[in-house]
């Protein structure tokens with residue numbers, strides 16, 4: 001795992017026996033994954049050849065490790081492996097072989113040797129309740145703040161590390177928080193989701209490691225490249241929503257016909273994530289395509305924000321309307337309501353300047 005501090009990515013790969021031809025392939029794939037034009041390959045090659053690699057330290061707090069599980073199943077294993085195995089990941093509590101005092105010493109050595117230049121990835125929410133959680137005899141928030149102090153930037157992965165997630169659900173017994181509640185003086189990127197889409201994690205890490213800049217972010221510090229649209233915007237069931245055709249219960253005729261899941265609690269209209277376009281498991285499917293309403297896992301407070309299987313609009317069960325007329329009415333009412341919510345949310349995202357990211361650090365929109 002450990003590399004020389006000043007090696008470039010290319011030098012690390014050369015030492016691992018990667019040929020020049022394969023290096024150029026890696027650079028080309030990386031360019032595509034980062035969403036850059038093919039003409040930018042030269043820029044990526046230059047970065048990989050000349051810039052010292054950026055070490056990554058990955059900390060865990062209160063989580064299910066689903067985020068790490070997801071990224072190790074990225075359908076772009078080449079890039080995930082490049083980041084996780086070959087180049088940058090110096091410390092990861094789940095993946096590394098060291099444990100106990102040995103692991104603590106390794107982390108300290110990496111932080112000291114790379115002060116101010118490593119990327120800190122945080123998975124899991126941070127318990128701040130007195131005596132709630134300690135690792136190696138130290139409080140979790142102390143561990144976070146120590147690692148944050150020397151970080152170039154912090155990437156919070158998962159709903160737990162971004163917005164508190166399940167551990168912060170009421171009554172939040174550990175007084176759990178996301179990273180940005182506790183660290184105020186570093187650029188923080190929120191890669192939201194429970195877990196996030198693996199390719200979104202990989203891409204965000206690669207963006208910083210390869211381009212040396214932060215991706216453009218929305219008002220919740222999520223990379224706009226993946227969180228600019230709602231799940232609803234690209235949903236495979238969207239035609240049924242627009243036509244006012246809804247499943248009323250799991251397994252009814254509407255459900256079997258693939259109708260919209262809004263009345264079953266789908267939060268797609270107010271959830272910003274790329275599930276409908278990137279999908280999961282090598283692009284195979286995603287929750288709504290598989291028959292489950294979106295739970296809003298990339299939004300703040302997703303665990304407490306409304307029942308999972310209750311429609312979001314009070315107008316759904318309008319007394320006196322027939323099922324068909326009711327569905328059509330709901331389609332219109334829900335459309336108006338969610339469109340307003342989406343527009344307001346989008347407006348906020350577009351207007352706000354993320355408070356925790358210096359303007360100069362944000363990549364300019366091309």
Ligand code: FSX
Nearest residue numbers: 063065066067158159195
């Ligand atoms: Fe949280 Fe990550 Fe949900 Fe789990 O560890 S975002 S509980 S999928 O995976 O932090």
Ligand code: SF4
Nearest residue numbers: 232235260261266268
């Ligand atoms: Fe898809 Fe949900 Fe929107 Fe219906 S409400 S179109 S299921 S995202």
Ligand code: F3S
Nearest residue numbers: 273275294295296297
């Ligand atoms: Fe999460 Fe909804 Fe996607 S629950 S995984 S944002 S479809």
